[in-house]
Amino acid sequence: MHKSIRINWGLILLMLIISQGCCLLQQPNSSSDNGLKDHYKAYFPIGVAVNTRTLNGEESQLLLKEFNSITPENAMKMEVIHPREDFYFWRDADSMVNFAQNHQLKVRGHNLCWHEQVPNWMFKDNNGGLVTKEVLFKRLKDHITTVVKRYKGKIYAWDVVNEVIGDADDEFIRNSLWYQICGEEYIAKAFEYAHAADPEALLFYNDYNSERPVKRDKIYRLLKNLIDQKVPIHGVGLQAHWSVFEPAEKELREAIELYASLGLQIHFTELDMSVYPWEKNKRQKRSGESDRLTPELEAKQIDQYAKVFKIFREYKKHITSVTFWNVSDRYSWLDYYPVPGRKNYPLLFDQNLQRKKAYQKVVDFKE
Numbered sequence: 037m038h039k040s041i042r043i044n045w046g047l048i049l050l051m052l053i054i055s056q057g058c059c060l061l062q063q064p065n066s067s068s069d070n071g072l073k074d075h076y077k078a079y080f081p082i083g084v085a086v087n088t089r090t091l092n093g094e095e096s097q098l099l100l101k102e103f104n105s106i107t108p109e110n111a112m113k114m115e116v117i118h119p120r121e122d123f124y125f126w127r128d129a130d131s132m133v134n135f136a137q138n139h140q141l142k143v144r145g146h147n148l149c150w151h152e153q154v155p156n157w158m159f160k161d162n163n164g165g166l167v168t169k170e171v172l173f174k175r176l177k178d179h180i181t182t183v184v185k186r187y188k189g190k191i192y193a194w195d196v197v198n199e200v201i202g203d204a205d206d207e208f209i210r211n212s213l214w215y216q217i218c219g220e221e222y223i224a225k226a227f228e229y230a231h232a233a234d235p236e237a238l239l240f241y242n243d244y245n246s247e248r249p250v251k252r253d254k255i256y257r258l259l260k261n262l263i264d265q266k267v268p269i270h271g272v273g274l275q276a277h278w279s280v281f282e283p284a285e286k287e288l289r290e291a292i293e294l295y296a297s298l299g300l301q302i303h304f305t306e307l308d309m310s311v312y313p314w315e316k317n318k319r320q321k322r323s324g325e326s327d328r329l330t331p332e333l334e335a336k337q338i339d340q341y342a343k344v345f346k347i348f349r350e351y352k353k354h355i356t357s358v359t360f361w362n363v364s365d366r367y368s369w370l371d372y373y374p375v376p377g378r379k380n381y382p383l384l385f386d387q388n389l390q391r392k393k394a395y396q397k398v399v400d401f402k403e
């Protein structure tokens with residue numbers, strides 16, 4: 037006997053709808069799968085400072101999920117990349133630029149001229165005395181031209197000159213060997229050399245404590261002088277080595293508005309949020325000093341991160357990049373400075389590379 041099979045199309049349709057619904061529920065919600073870079077897509081690239089360990093170890097997955105720009109933490113500094121007059125060490129810097137190219141990340145170059153992490157040979161003649169201004173200009177030009185040309189078209193922005201403003205209230209330009217030998221002129225020259233080597237690259241002046249009014253006004257004065265002299269400078273890098281105690285909202289807003297009034301782009305170049313107040317000098321760890329992330333400090337950090345990112349979003353017209361200094365609390369330069377061996381917790385990912393509560397606040401906004 038032939039049994040006729042009656043197909044119940046209505047039931048099938050119902051089952052299909054239910055199974056689709058289940059699938060949708062099971063799929064990760066697209067917004068929780070987003071990284072920082074996706075949340076901030078309509079605002080600015082989100083970068084991070086990297087070393088060779090970052091790119092080869094566990095943090096690299098996190099990097100690719102959350103960030104779309106990198107800055108070599110040390111690999112392009114003069115003492116690393118140009119340790120002797122006749123020798124450049126390209127291996128690490130090249131590997132970072134290649135990594136970025138392979139993964140479509142932007143690269144900020146850091147840095148071309150600084151008074152720290154600069155090799156001694158730069159300032160010395162054959163007899164161990166200081167070189168003349170002419171020799172130092174030639175060396176600076178050779179260095180900048182060689183490094184910038186090598187990465188032409190691959191590094192879109194350079195921190196050309198780092199930290200030349202003095203910390204003492206009455207010191208304008210820091211009394212470094214660069215300054216002692218060349219006078220203030222070396223600052224403009226560095227930008228000119230970089231521009232000649234790659235006319236497309238965006239060139240930045242970069243400094244810390246740049247929201248504190250006295251230092252801010254000196255940085256402004258330097259930038260204005262450079263612009264008035266028609267020096268090729270496109271932006272100011274505010275390092276943003278901040279803490280849960282500063283900057284105040286008013287200072288941050290005033291600084292952004294002042295620098296932006298010069299028509300410069302603003303990059304936040306080295307963001308971290310120490311849980312300790314700023315101290316300038318290295319000191320020993322005090323016995324009994326706590327270095328736990330207490331609930332009170334954590335709460336302050338959450339508020340501070342939420343506050344500064346809200347301000348960043350408001351000023352998106354002027355802010356064209358925000359870069360964190362290191363990936364996670366597993367490793368930060370602040371574990372060594374200014375108190376060697378004191379643990380710090382300055383970033384948005386914890387020591388297990390998990391998103392911290394502050395992270396949620398930073399991405400929890402409506403466009």
Ligand code: GLA
Pocket residue numbers: 109146198244275277306369
């Ligand atoms: C300064 C420099 C950076 C880095 C930090 C500390 O901010 O610009 O390159 O050395 O200090 O890690």
